[in-house]
Amino acid sequence: MNILSQIRDRFRPALANLTEGVDPLLEMIRPSQDASFGDYQANCAMPLGKQLGLPPREVAQRLIDGLNVDDFCDPPEIAGPGFINLRLKSDWLIAQLVAALSDTRLGVDTTDSPDVVVIDYSSPNVAKPMHVGHIRSTVIGDCLARVLRHLGHQVIGDNHLGDWGTQFGMIIYGYKHFVEDAAYQENPVMELSRLYQRVNRLIEFHAGKRNLPLRDQKVAQLEEQVDTQLSVCRDADEKQKKKQEKVLRKLQSQLAQTRKERDGLAEKLSQVTTDPELLRVAEEHQDIGEAVLQETVRLHAGDETNLALWNEFLPKCREEIQRVYERLDIHFDVEYGESFYHEQLAQVVDQFLESGLARESEGAICVFLEDWDAPMIIRKKDGAYLYATTDLATIRYRMDTWQPDLMLYVVDHRQSEHFSKLFTAAASWVESEVEFRHIGFGTVLGRDGRPYRTRSGDTVGLENLLDEAVAKAHAVVVDNDQRKPEPEMSEEERMQVARVVGHGAIKYADLSHNRTSDYEFDTDKMLALEGNTATYLQYSYARVQSIFRRAEVDARRQSQQVTTFDLGHAAERALALQLLRFSEALEEVLVDFRPNQLTDYLFKLAQMYSVFFEHCPVLKAETDGLRHSRLALSDLTSRTMQQGLALLGIEVVERM
């Protein structure tokens, strides 16, 4: 049962009497922002009045005349320029609550038109440990999968692992030249990660050495141009001044940009030059960039040594990543990495060539698309394939295997152009009604507004962050428990609570932001256990459990048998209405695939429960009837909270 949908269904015939094309008008029915206007409001009389050439208030009256909502709403009221305000009848609210009480789905229906949805998310590069940058795709994708599934869609979660690209060329090269056997025996993944970083640094060093002089030159050139332009501006007459100053600003911003690039290169260089040992190694590996590409080519060509190394590394790398997924309770239906599609790439390119969708240009096989200057390259001039090729092969495979209605890619928004091209190219290739969507998200920034990194410039390991979150939560749990007259928890339970709270904090920090914006965190803020956090929601759940524990009789059973509610207190009514909006919140998530719609809903629910908790004693309610009603409201709140958090991938604890 979805209140908003029901109201819209009732408005549909009333609107159809007056006009055509009612769908956009139905969209204008929504929850009221201000409770004093009622529970829901219809804003469609104003535009309709314009369309019909009638005063909006008169249109509103006609709408109401044709509207049948008596069974669940008070008589509608017209306000202001023509708003129609609706207030739900308490009897009806009560009946809905009673129904939800005995429903394991809490009144949330499954969809009438289930889709088959493939979600591509997380997709880390397995050659290095997961870092903070991976968390968004993983957590958002997991949440969307859970919500879609809960609403009755068939979901295939696919972890499109980066297990075949240049990064493996890098660790293969690193292994051949720099491996320390003892370290590799001790902890192979850590050693491989070290090798990756080392090779990466050396490549960047040589690239930097080549490019730095060019940058320096460019900086000098721009400095000169800025100087010249400064004097031009000084000498310009009033008419020309504005124009010339604009040119100046442009140059200055170019200069700043180029300086930034140069400083970035210089920093990469100094990482090597300040380390004599590394510098010596760098000298010995002048052609490392090209050599790494060759290792990758050999791997792809089936070279025995490289393939053997890859077969040795891959399970270890995947195990490492799997450990993080276990901790975070993330599960995929399939994990076909890029390597899975390797055999199919040649065929993809052939098909594109044969159908005329692609052609050769400057030695590369390119798909030229109408809206872009640069083509999408599907085979390099050296014969190697690219991620665009793999992505196309992946689409073909998914179409053949699952015939999905929808394919979601939960990937960093910086790749939006790649996906636009990919989807355009794929659309004319697969000839199907399938819808593609890039679910982009912003970058996780540090306090300096730059991508989140440690002081030394490395990315922050995800496991360290999780450990930190759990440790911090543990300290709070212990502190809290010890302050009670009688500490309640064993060390084991404290650890369990800390784990749930710590991991929840990290997931929630991510999901509660609008996915499209970049967001900034420092660990303190991310791990804050107050305010709009998972902890606050988990706390409201635990408080309900505490009430049930303290009740002498089997209060849970009692609450489940409640047949009526008392919503006399404003806090009770507000809580009740919020509970009945769970379904709206879930559907709102899927409108634009935004999990923060659900976190917002749950946060408001928790706030409303807190207000209720302050003002409405449950166990000491004046009458048995009121006590039962409040127990049942508490029960519904805790179940909604648990289910809502579960859909975010966050657990609850019985006490904290």
Add this chain to the structure above:
RNA sequence: GCGCCCAUAGCUCAGCUGGAUAGAGCAACGGACUUCUAAUCCGUAGGUCGCAGGUUCGAAUCCUGCUGGGCGUACCA
């Protein structure tokens, strides 16, 4: 050069695709623990929604221009 995105309270962010007086959380200040968990609640203060035009009954939201920032842009993913 071209393209995409962003600018909302001191800070971090919401704002449901055009609705009524722009909201939270931190931080600040003032209150509330003999009463079901104070990881909480109540209150105060804090805003020319980057700037300038336009569209209309009505704009943080849509359009145009400007300013400032981020990202991408032919063989990395």
